[in-house]
Amino acid sequence: MLAELLASFLFLISSMIFILFTGGNKKRSITGGKQGVPAANNTVSADPGLLPRSYPVIGSYFAIYANRDRRVQWLADVIRSSPSATFILHRFLGQRQVFTANPAIVHHILKTHFHNYPKGELLRESLHDFLGDGIFNVNGDTWKVQRQVSSHEFNRRSLRRFVETVVETELSDRLVPILAAAAEDKATVLDMQDILQRFTFDNICKIAFGYDPAYLLPSLPPGEFADAFEEAVLISSGRLNSILPVVWKLKRVLGVGSERRLRLAVSRVRDFARDLIREKKRLIAEQSTTNEEAAVEVDILSRFLMSGDYSDENFVIDIVISFIHAGRDTTSAALTWFFWLVSQNPDVEREILEEVHQLKSSGGGDGSGTAVFDETRDMVYTHAALCESMRLYPPVPVDTKEAIVDDFLPDGMLVKKGTRVVYHPYAMGRLPELWGSDWAEFKPDRWLERPGDASSGGNGGGRGAPGRKWSFVGRDQYLYPVFQAGPRVCLGKEMAFLQMKRMVAGVLGRFRVVPALDKGREPEYFADLTSKMKGGFPVRIEPRTIDYSGN
Template identity: 60%
Template sequence: MIDILLNLQLLAPFFLFLILPVFFFFCFTSSGPTKGTIPIPKPYPIIGHYFALKSVGNRRIQWLSDIVKISPAGTFTLHRPLGRRGVITGNPATVEYILKTRFSNYQKGRTTTSILSDFLGTGIFNADGNTWKFQRQVASHEFNTKSLRKFVEHVVDAELSNRLVPILTSAAAAQDKTLDFQDILQRFAFDNICKIAFGFDPEYLTLSAERSKFAQAFEEATEISSKRFREPLPLVWKIKRLLNIGSERRLRRAVKEVHEFARNIVREKKKELKEKQSLESVDMLSRFLSSGHSDEDFVTDIVISFILAGKDTTSAALTWFFWLLSKNPRIEKEVLKEIMEKSEAPVYDEVKDMVYTHAALCESMRLYPPVPLDTKETVDDDVLPDGTVVKKGMMVTYHVYAMGRMESIWGEDWSEFKPERWLEKVESGKWKFVGRNSFTYPVFQAGPRICLGKEMAFMQMQRLVAGILRRFTVVPAVAEGVEPHYFAFLTSQMEGGFPVKIIKRETST
């Protein structure tokens, strides 16, 4: 096998010699139709759109968004090397078609599950068919009204009061101290999902600046697994995995660390269930282990999937929310006004009735979605509503980031951070929240796979926003005019973290 790899390396210059003349020839030909100054890229023989993608570096999400926005019917066919093609769309009708109307024909598929299998195994976010249905059915019990109230009043509020507020109070007292707020929010969300879903407290949100081995391994596993999607030839990462070299060797080490952490949670829960005939409260992990599916590897995969969902999505949404709030004082003032008006209400009722804050969070995720795009694989040949022909095995991606920035959906003022687009005034003069069709705003997916934890995520975010802003002002510690870079692996992040200073609010109660 090593000889094969060496031969491939020796042949690389030869293939490059053949491809480069083609590339340079087409570089001086028309780039295709344009709208304004943005060209729709032209695919070339053998290489497809490879060089166009390569040239945009880590702006791939933004570049594809720009292309989708100017493509006819909001759908673009991406040509990969050696004739492979994929469809990328921002068309709500097409999104509804693949997520609902023809749901059975657009699955995770072999390509995605293969790429993510080392990391996520057969967890709910990397499964199709009966495996997915079973996990969803068991997990759904965790999202009823009783569970939501318990989550907000006991889990979120305890983490906020006992851990987050002391950290922010300490940072405010040391006036020159800078915190990475993105990291703080990830730690907060990680503790929350472990407590509510597994009945386990990792105590990750502490005054210590040290990141645990698990957190580092989880981040590395997420990054390397995601980068497999970007390989122009999948054979490359597969050979590296077979030989256990380079990034694949690092992935194997990271996955081992992540799996050991998750497996220990499963074993402790098994031990707890065995020793106690009845538990004071039943968490999601207990339900899985009591359902007859107690295979350790399978349940470990489930744990890892829910950590990914709970740790990285809400923290990503809140990171961008606090950034946008700092740039829009008027909106921050409105959010704060709502928080102060509800300060005497019980915790659950306070969160449930935060209409303006809810709208502001929706608006923030429109511009900076936690998951910028999602891909399905076509089971059989088909024709999309916009007339695009798709063949069996092709990847069809709906571009959530692009859809949040399309004038055809949001109007000429799409670039404005404007919570009022989600609100209308009622007779009493108060705001009423007006939701959007989930196929127009697929931030939480849509159709049969719509996010089970959507309401829980909003509850957590609204409680956190209220708990922070009532006491503190969050001020970005960046130079004037500097805009953070949005990028994503499996979920979005603010590149380089979100450095902030915390200022104690004088009107705090």
């Protein structure tokens, strides 16, 4: 705390001196344009009222500090004010950071010039104590090998097993009984965000590691690991978004404050992952001794351990933590905001229920695994509603790359070596130029096509629910990079959709999820590494008069 106060005091004094003797920039010019926007090659002055004012040496420190509690929303506002959907944020000591919601630029950094925009050193250093050299924090050959090994677990057979056994069991044996108990006691208020994190945590551990943490039990047991994981995410994110990185680096050297808490949290998380790995090694050794092929279910962790190339236990721990982060935090974030949006749009909820009912009716509703898997795949309207929810609240709201050589972006902007380039899915989902003047409305129909509609250039992607005359129309992945795009596009995209759709059908088919917020109050958006609701999502559960689940 003392080190942080001293650094902040010295910085503030130097800032005031420069302000007294220098003038700030009142207006900047930004070149280029975004996909589908006229006058892309013209130089246009951005709205000076929204662009953060920059001063010598300290850059836009005051604007960054003033918006530190709503960083994602503020940056989205600034991006929208720019005719090119791209602007430069001036930071301390002349550092420049490019923020963009321009699909052409996203395509440029994620595909055509992919090798010039890896994970930057600042991002790697900020997250390394937590994620280490796991797949989401590395580049080059280390990333390629992890991706190649992991990709074997995302085939059709694994996806079917995931839905038929893992998700279905977690849903029917744990989640539904908890919600049913809450529905019986009208005074019960659940934190749906916490429930969803428990649900996705159990699921990712089962499918990726063959381990059941049983975190979603009726007692909702306190989880030392989950608490430590949450703190590690929060502090690591604070590092990445720090106005003065020197502060957290000094605290790390001194072992005080948030850095001390991070060290303790990461230690608990790594102990959990280490125990999981050693148990898996024991089972694999036992299998090889007894020659019992069924002794170990092949999963992602087994593949890494049995490959023989991962003798470094710490490296395997990094891999485990990265997959827990992806499987727990991103999917639960998507579902949390989805349930909020559906609760505010009863017409959408009715369409989802009608789809679930028709699929159950046409499929016989025999409860077999095959029926469950096929029904889940065919939930076209629900798929569209999830896409629409993630447009407004992408699980990962921003993503950072760093140029390793000088480069020109498609709009003509020069990016010098070492410059961080941040694409902003949260802002992209709110641009009227990309989504129309009704961008603020929650409209799953914008993802659907009916006979007679003009082609939207989509990829089809669904047979349509029985009796329905629509199909899903996907969007260009560089216009909608919610699952990243290009070579690093999310391996678990289909798995995430299957999990979410099955969970939505199982929950909404039986219950109404009713926000327990004060009248007129909405959830407060908060982002660390993923999009969350600050303080959780309190809800009451009400039973449906008609059970649409088919059970």
